[in-house]
Amino acid sequence: MDATAPVTEPAEDPGDDSALRRPVDKHDARRTALAESALKTLGERGFAKTSLREIAQNSEFSHGVVHYYFRNKSELITYCVRYYKTRCATRYDDIVETATSAAEFRTRFLERLSGTLIQDAQMHRLWYDVRSQALFDDTLRTDSRDIDTLLEAMIWRVLGRFAELVGQQVNAEPSVAYAAFDGLFQRALLAQVSGDADAGERLERDVVALLPLLLVE
Amino acid sequence: MDATAPVTEPAEDPGDDSALRRPVDKHDARRTALAESALKTLGERGFAKTSLREIAQNSEFSHGVVHYYFRNKSELITYCVRYYKTRCATRYDDIVETATSAAEFRTRFLERLSGTLIQDAQMHRLWYDVRSQALFDDTLRTDSRDIDTLLEAMIWRVLGRFAELVGQQVNAEPSVAYAAFDGLFQRALLAQVSGDADAGERLERDVVALLPLLLVE
DNA sequence: GAGAACTCTTGACAGGCGTCAAGATATCGG
């Protein structure tokens, strides 16, 4: 929590993997570290209640440093959203690639789905918060819509592979399929953070009910 | 916009319908008036950026009066959400009751859907904002989930009547059907406020594609 | 019409916010 440690964390001090890692200078490393602290804080407290001082407290820096690496709060937030964007739509890729039967695919997908609902609840609610803010703040709009597009493609990959494994065809538009999954997940997340212990199970049941609606033949 | 009008608006002054209306005392009338100003302001500016002073400026009162009728900001917000709840889920009731053919039903439903997407965009984005806040603020959770339940029932009525008119059966869980509509509408709303002129049309097309997936026989 | 009760305005308060400037500290090239 409070970092009484030396300013530079030892993990990045040695240049042992300097040939492996891109030589993103320290500047970019700090920006990323701040973004991670910001994402953590935003997931805990929500968009509206998170201040720059709070973000800095969840990092190893003091509050002033934010304005050394970012021009203002808006730039930090945008950087966070874009950072999130780079890693949000790969959650089921390994299942898509390695599952060898429809039954295995379904089991692993449902497990992963309800697992992330619980374990990554803070990250998910932050995403929904950001997307809602985008309805009012135009600086967030294009990034949010891009993320929607990435997630739609993710669902499309999942669905395509599942159809392949069960020997059927996808019978829905990508937008419709994504909307259904997104709606179900969002509702389940609200139930989950409300303390509803059955949220994960109910989500799995709903998805099981949804899947056949999206396939034919 | 700016109310230079006398303190009591003439519309509620005469007691002509005092026998018809519940004798909600002036206190409740003021609370409702403030709630309506609050909903207007919240829809314009969003949850995070709306202050009590701004709400008061969009009403005929000064900022101090809020604390005469509400203990604090939280109580006002809760009152607003509950007030919204009483009228949010009746949008398609007349169509459900008066449409006499599947074609008429479909036409009118789609028209109403894309119409409200544009005309009531501020109200809709406020709802999504509130529901996202509920992911962080537990005082909003039960009310938000109640509204979800009301909207789910609304979709269920629409779908049931449509199935009846086309002589088919609904082949989906209420939760799944609502999730799909909600996801589509939310995406369309973001497109709409982003200035996407085709958002309404695309929503209609997506719903047209969705409907057959939810019916059988 | 006077007094009481209700309603509303005004102005102030403490605290938190984003932002920035000045200076301390660390890091690096020569």
Added chain:
DNA sequence: CCGATATCTTGACGCCTGTCAAGAGTTCTC
């Protein structure tokens, strides 16, 4: 090892917020 540059801390600023108290204005009651 020293000066220059990069990085970070500290403390302050102006502004806005929710809340509240004091009192002005209004409405009601008898």
